[in-house]
Amino acid sequence: xxxxxxxxxxxxxxxxxxxxxxxxxxxxxxxxxxxxxxxxxxxxxxxxxxxxxxxxxxxxxxxxxxxxxxxxxxxxxxxxxxxxxxxxxxxxxxxxxxxxxxxxxxxxxxxxxxxxxxxxxxxxxxxxxxx
Numbered sequence: 001x002x003x004x005x006x007x008x009x010x011x012x013x014x015x016x017x018x019x020x021x022x023x024x025x026x027x028x029x030x031x032x033x034x035x036x037x038x039x040x041x042x043x044x045x046x047x048x049x050x051x052x053x054x055x056x057x058x059x060x061x062x063x064x065x066x067x068x069x070x071x072x073x074x075x076x077x078x079x080x081x082x083x084x085x086x087x088x089x090x091x092x093x094x095x096x097x098x099x100x101x102x103x104x105x106x107x108x109x110x111x112x113x114x115x116x117x118x119x120x121x122x123x124x125x126x127x128x129x130x131x
Contacts, residue, residue: 039087041115042073047103048080057089060115073115079127082107094120098130 029043032053039045039057047053055077063069079085087101094101096119103109109127113120122130 039075039077041070042075044076044078046078046080047083047085049083049085050081052083053085055085055087057087057093057120059090059093059118060120062116062118070115071117074123075111075113075115075120077111079103079107079109087111089120092119094130095122100131101125102129102131103127104129 028046030040030045032045032047032055033049035049035051035053037047037049037053037055039055041058041060047055057075060070060073061068062071064071077087082105083103084105085103089099091099093099094113101111103111104127106127110125111128112122112124114123115121122128
């Protein structure tokens with residue numbers, strides 16, 4: 001059984017975001033080691049690829065979970081190897097204006113997203129450039 005991940009440092013986000021994420025009970029649900037992985041829409045992902053991982057992410061389904069939507073789903077992608085990974089989604093899927101997230105090649109770079117209305121919104125980043 002997965003062990004809940006509890007954030008303890010604020011880093012690039014404020015205490016309110018940290019507390020909300022802790023209430024969400026995130027689990028380390030996937031470790032990536034490939035060169036072109038497809039990301040799931042919720043959970044904590046640790047990237048341990050020996051080189052660059054060109055990940056893809058589809059747009060979330062708009063709407064509440066009670067009607068089959070994914071609004072409120074939280075996805076965290078953490079770099080455990082220190083490479084310039086990318087996450088590419090459909091046009092304007094990040095914050096309504098960008099679609100590529102590039103990791104800076106530093107261990108512990110982090111991309112934190114929440115789904116809402118068919119798009120992903122950043123709720124925290126460390127070592128990430130959106131374009």
